[in-house]
Amino acid sequence: MSIQCPSCNSQRIITRDIARKLGGTTGAIAGGASGMAGAAGGARxxxxxGTIGGPLGMTLGGLAxxxxxxxxxxxxxxxxxxxxGEEIDNKVLDNFQCANCGHCFRQQD
Ligand SMILES: [Zn+2]
Incomplete structure (x- = not known):
């Protein structure tokens, strides 16, 4: 895949992936929070x-x-x-940036 800068025709293009990074972090936090709810169930x-293994088994089982x-x-x-986030990057944001002139643009397809 060769992407060219529409402004200066340079092929030194970098992807910004802003929404993807943000989405990954936000998702991990949100998932972690809902995982906490799942953790309570998991602990139960x-x-x-762990009951089979006695008091120690119960503690370890709950923790695991x-x-x-x-x-x-x-x-x-x-x-x-x-x-x-990747979808947002590709469809909504200008995900590509020219390393030569700094121009931001999105994939044309
Ligand atoms: Zn450029």
Whole structure:
């Protein structure tokens, strides 16, 4: 793929990915928050499973459930946010910037 600057025809083009970075971060935070809710559920399940292993098993099970719930939520949210941000970058924002003259433009297709 060779992209040219519409202003000076330079091929030194960089992508800005502003919305993608922002979306990934926002999504990870939002996902982490909803993951916390999932963590409570995960902790409950973990504690239940851990019951087999006695008091220590319950503690470890609850902890593992909470961590997994939080991580999964955060990762899923981050991926969804990044994907959404990528769409915004490509369709709404001028995602390309010329490294030669600084001109910002979006992909023409
Ligand atoms: Zn240029």
């Amino acid at each position: 399940v973990g504690t239940l499973v 459930g909470a961590i997994i719930g939080g991580l999964v939520g955060s990762a899923a949210g981050g991926a969804a946010g990044a994907k959404l």
